[in-house]
Amino acid sequence: MKHGFILLTAWFMIVSFYGTAVSQNTDDDLIDLDLDFKIEEVEKKPYSIKADIETKETIRFFDRDALLFKQRYLDKKNEATAWQTDLDLTIEGQFQKDFIKLYGRFNGLLYYNDDENFESERKVEEAYISFQPSFSLAIDAGKKVHKWGKGYAFSPSAFFSRPKNLDDPDATLEGYYSLSADYIKSRGGILQTIAITPVLMPVNRDINHEIGPKDEFIWGGKFYFFTLDTDIDLMFLVSDNLNNHFGIDFSKNLTPSLEIHGDAALVKDYHQYIIDEYGNTSKQEDTAFNFLLGLRYLSRQDTTYIFEYYHNGQGYSAREYETYLSLIERGFDQYLNTSSQSLISQSKTMSAYYNQQAAMRDYLYLKVSQKDPFDILYFVPAITVVYNMEDQSASITPQLTYSPLTNLTVDLKTGFLIGKNKTEYGEKINNAKVVLSIKYYF
Amino acid sequence: MHWDMFNLQDKKGMKMKKILIIIFLGLFSTLSAFALDGNEILRQVDRNLNPDSFEMYRKLINIEPDGTKKEFVMFSVKKGKDKIASVFLSPASEKGRSTLRIGDNMWLYIPNVGKPIRITSLQSVTGGVFNNSDIMRVDYSAEYNCEKIETIDTGYALYLKAKLKTVAYETVTMFIDSEKLLPYKIECYAASGMLIKNLYFKNIKDFGQGVIRPALIETDSPLYKDYKSYIVFANVKKRDLADEIFTLNYMHKIDGLR
Numbered sequence: 001m002k003h004g005f006i007l008l009t010a011w012f013m014i015v016s017f018y019g020t021a022v023s024q025n026t027d028d029d030l031i032d033l034d035l036d037f038k039i040e041e042v043e044k045k046p047y048s049i050k051a052d053i054e055t056k057e058t059i060r061f062f063d064r065d066a067l068l069f070k071q072r073y074l075d076k077k078n079e080a081t082a083w084q085t086d087l088d089l090t091i092e093g094q095f096q097k098d099f100i101k102l103y104g105r106f107n108g109l110l111y112y113n114d115d116e117n118f119e120s121e122r123k124v125e126e127a128y129i130s131f132q133p134s135f136s137l138a139i140d141a142g143k144k145v146h147k148w149g150k151g152y153a154f155s156p157s158a159f160f161s162r163p164k165n166l167d168d169p170d171a172t173l174e175g176y177y178s179l180s181a182d183y184i185k186s187r188g189g190i191l192q193t194i195a196i197t198p199v200l201m202p203v204n205r206d207i208n209h210e211i212g213p214k215d216e217f218i219w220g221g222k223f224y225f226f227t228l229d230t231d232i233d234l235m236f237l238v239s240d241n242l243n244n245h246f247g248i249d250f251s252k253n254l255t256p257s258l259e260i261h262g263d264a265a266l267v268k269d270y271h272q273y274i275i276d277e278y279g280n281t282s283k284q285e286d287t288a289f290n291f292l293l294g295l296r297y298l299s300r301q302d303t304t305y306i307f308e309y310y311h312n313g314q315g316y317s318a319r320e321y322e323t324y325l326s327l328i329e330r331g332f333d334q335y336l337n338t339s340s341q342s343l344i345s346q347s348k349t350m351s352a353y354y355n356q357q358a359a360m361r362d363y364l365y366l367k368v369s370q371k372d373p374f375d376i377l378y379f380v381p382a383i384t385v386v387y388n389m390e391d392q393s394a395s396i397t398p399q400l401t402y403s404p405l406t407n408l409t410v411d412l413k414t415g416f417l418i419g420k421n422k423t424e425y426g427e428k429i430n431n432a433k434v435v436l437s438i439k440y441y442f
Numbered sequence: 443m444h445w446d447m448f449n450l451q452d453k454k455g456m457k458m459k460k461i462l463i464i465i466f467l468g469l470f471s472t473l474s475a476f477a478l479d480g481n482e483i484l485r486q487v488d489r490n491l492n493p494d495s496f497e498m499y500r501k502l503i504n505i506e507p508d509g510t511k512k513e514f515v516m517f518s519v520k521k522g523k524d525k526i527a528s529v530f531l532s533p534a535s536e537k538g539r540s541t542l543r544i545g546d547n548m549w550l551y552i553p554n555v556g557k558p559i560r561i562t563s564l565q566s567v568t569g570g571v572f573n574n575s576d577i578m579r580v581d582y583s584a585e586y587n588c589e590k591i592e593t594i595d596t597g598y599a600l601y602l603k604a605k606l607k608t609v610a611y612e613t614v615t616m617f618i619d620s621e622k623l624l625p626y627k628i629e630c631y632a633a634s635g636m637l638i639k640n641l642y643f644k645n646i647k648d649f650g651q652g653v654i655r656p657a658l659i660e661t662d663s664p665l666y667k668d669y670k671s672y673i674v675f676a677n678v679k680k681r682d683l684a685d686e687i688f689t690l691n692y693m694h695k696i697d698g699l700r
Contacts, residue, residue, distance in 0.1 A: 038676070039499045039500075039501050039515055039674070039676045039677075041499065041515045041517070041531040041532055042499050042676055042677050044700045048537075048697075050534050050537050050538070051534075052534070052535075092538075092553075096698055101698065132695065132698065135684040135686040135687055135692070136684070136686045138695065145556050147555070147556035147557040148557070149557075152559070170552070170554055170555050171554065172553075172554045172556075173556065182691050184686040184689050184691045184692060185686070186684075186685035186686045186688065186689055187685065192544070193689045193690075195689060195690070195691040197691070224690065224691065226544075226689070226690070229545070229546065229547055231560075231690065251560050252560075253546065253547065253560055253562065253608070255607070255608065256546070256562050256563050256564065256607070256608045256609075256610070257562050257564060259560045259562070261560075296559075296560070298562050298564060298565055304565075371566075371569070372569065375666075377504070377506055377569055377570065377669070378512075378569050403535075406512050406513070406533045406535070407533050407534050407535045409535065441533065441534035441535040441537075442534050
C-alpha cells in the first residue's frame with residue numbers, strides 16, 4: 001500500500017510541476033494572443049503519434065458479509081479495504097502514404113496492490129493495415145475494434161467486440177483479429193447513404209481464441225442506412241460452432257435536444273448454464289432476445305440525461321440468481337462446519353456467467369451530467385445509476401471530472417452498491433469504491 | 443411643320459414618358475428587390491463566406507476571465523449548403539475526434555468510444571462559448587429565412603428567422619457590409635428573445651482562388667460574462683469532395699483527406 005502512495009505522490013508531483021509550467025506558458029501566450037493565422041498543424045506529416053498516461057488510485061471497501069466476498073476469500077481476508085495504484089500508458093500511432101494506412105494502439109499497465117504486489121500487463125489493443133483506394137471503399141486487415149450498436153451503456157448487437165465496461169462505457173476496448181471492408185454509397189433522395197461492412201474473423205488457438213473453443217472462421221456484416229434523418233443498421237454473425245446472431249438498431253433526433261435510440265438482437269440456440277443450490281449444473285437451449293431503448297436529452301441548463309432500458313434475454317431470472325447465491329451461502333456454511341470447499345468450488349465454476357456485469361434480465365441505466373456548473377469551465381459533475389429491476393438492487397456512482405489545463409483531466413469517482421440480501425448488487429464483493437485518476441495526454 | 447413640331451413634341455413627350463416609366467419601374471423593381479432580396483443577399487453572403495465545396499483549417503481559442511486559454515485546431519471540409527465534416531488535430535486530448543453534420547443531424551466520433559454518437563446543436567464539443575452549431579456551421583440560408591431587411595449606415599441589417607425549430611438560434615440579426623457583402627456582426631437570439639451571443643467578423647483576408655472572407659470570428663456572450671472565444675481561419679481552399687466523405691462510416695478517416 002505504501003508503494004502505491006509513493007507512486008501516486010511522485011506522479012502527482014510530476015503532473016503538478018508540468019501543469020505549472022504549462023500554465024505559465026499559457027499566461028505568456030495570452031500577452032500576445034496568437035491570432036497571426038499561423039496554424040502549425042496545416043503542415044501534415046505522413047505519421048502521427050499521440051499518447052496518454054494515467055495514474056489511478058482505487059480504494060475498495062469490502063462488504064465482508066456479502067456472498068461474493070465469501071465465495072472469493074472465504075474467511076481468509078481480514079482487511080476492510082483494498083488499495084490499488086495503477087500507472088497506465090497508451091500509445092497510438094498511424095502512418096499514411098497514399099491509399100495505405102497503418103494504425104496501432106498499444107497499452108501498458110503497471111499496478112500495485114496488497115495481494116499481488118507489483119504486476120504489469122501489456123497488450124496490443126489495435127494494429128491493422130487499411131487500404132483506401134477510393135472514398136467509397138476501405139479494406140482493413142489486422143486487430144481492430146468493431147463497435148456496433150447504438151446503446152451507450154449496453155450493446156446487445158456488438159457481435160464482433162468485447163463487452164463494454166458498465167463502469168466506464170467510453171473506455172477503449174481491445175479489438176479482435178479480422179478482415180473487414182467498408183463500402184459506402186451516398187446519393188440524394190430519401191435513402192441518402194448505404195454502407196456495407198462485411199467482417200471475417202478467424203478463431204483458432206493462436207488468435208481470437210477467447211471467442212470460441214474450436215477452429216473456424218466466423219463471418220458477418222452490417223448494413224447501414226441513413227434515411228429520413230434516421231440511422232438504421234442491420235447486423236448478423238454466422239458461425240458453425242457459436243450462436244448465430246441477428247441484430248437491428250436505430251438512432252434519431254426527435255428534437256434538437258432529444259435523441260432516441262434502440263438496439264435489438266436475436267441470439268439463436270443460446271446455451272444458458274444454470275446451477276442449483278446443491279451444485280448441480282444444467283444447460284438450457286433457447287433463442288435469446290436482447291434489446292434496449294434509450295434516450296439522450298440535453299436541457300436548457302446544459303444538463304445531459306442518458307437513459308436506457310435494457311432487457312438481457314441471456315440473463316438469469318431473479319429466482320435463478322438467488323439459487324446461485326444460496327449455493328454460495330450453503331458452500332460457506334459447509335466450509336465453516338467441515339472445512340470442505342466443494343460447494344464453493346462448484347459455485348466458482350459458474351462465476352464467469354453469474355458474476356459478470358448485468359448478469360440478470362432487466363436493467364435501467366441513467367446518467368445525469370452537468371456541464372460547467374457554477375461558471376467553472378471544463379468541470380462536469382455526473383451521477384450514474386444502474387438499477388436491477390428484478391431484485392431492486394442498484395449501483396450509484398457520483399463522479400467529478402475537471403480539466404484544469406489543456407491535456408490534463410482529473411477524475412474522482414465514487415461507487416456505492418445498494419441491495420438487500422441475495423440480490424445482485426447487494427452481494428457484490430465491495431459495497432463502495434473510490435477512484436481518483438489523473439490523465440495527461442501528449 | 444406644325445405637324446412635325448407636334449410630332450416632335452409628341453415624340454419628346456413619349457420619350458419623357460418612357461424615361462419616367464423606366465425610372466418608375468426601375469425604382470419599383472429596386473424597391474421590390476430590396477423587399478424580396480434579403481434571402482438573395484443572404485445566399486450571396488454564404489457564397490462569399492465560403493465556396494460551395496471547400497476545405498479549411500480553424501483554430502478555436504477559448505479565453506476564461508482569469509486569462510486561461512484553451513486552443514483547439516480543426517480540419518474541416520464542407521460541401522453544398524448543409525454538409526460539413528471536421529477532425530480535431532490538437533490538443534492531444536481531442537486529437538482524432540471528428541464531427542459530422544448533415545442538415546440538422548450531428549454526430550461526434552470519439553476514437554476511444556469507437557463509434558459515432560448523435561449530438562445536438564446546442565451542445566459544445568469544445569466547451570466554452572462556441573456550441574456545435576457554431577463549430578459545424580452550415581450555410582445561413584440553409585437554416586434561416588430573411589424576414590426583414592434594413593439599410594443602415596454601414597450596409598444592411600438582415601433579420602433572420604429559423605426555418606425549423608431544430609436550429610440553435612431562433613432569430614439572428616446579421617449586419618452586412620454592403621460593398622463586400624460580408625457580415626461584420628451577427629447577434630444570435632433564443633426563442634424568448636434573449637441575446638445568446640454576438641459574433642464579430644474581422645480581418646478580411648484573401649485566401650486565394652477568389653476566396654476573400656474574414657479570417658477571424660470573435661465571440662462574446664452575456665451568458666458567459668468575461669469569457670471570449672475566437673475562431674481563426676487558415677488555408678480556406680476550394681476542393682471537390684465526394685458525397686461519401688459526409689457519412690458515418692467515413693468519420694474516422696477524415697484526417698486522411700489532409
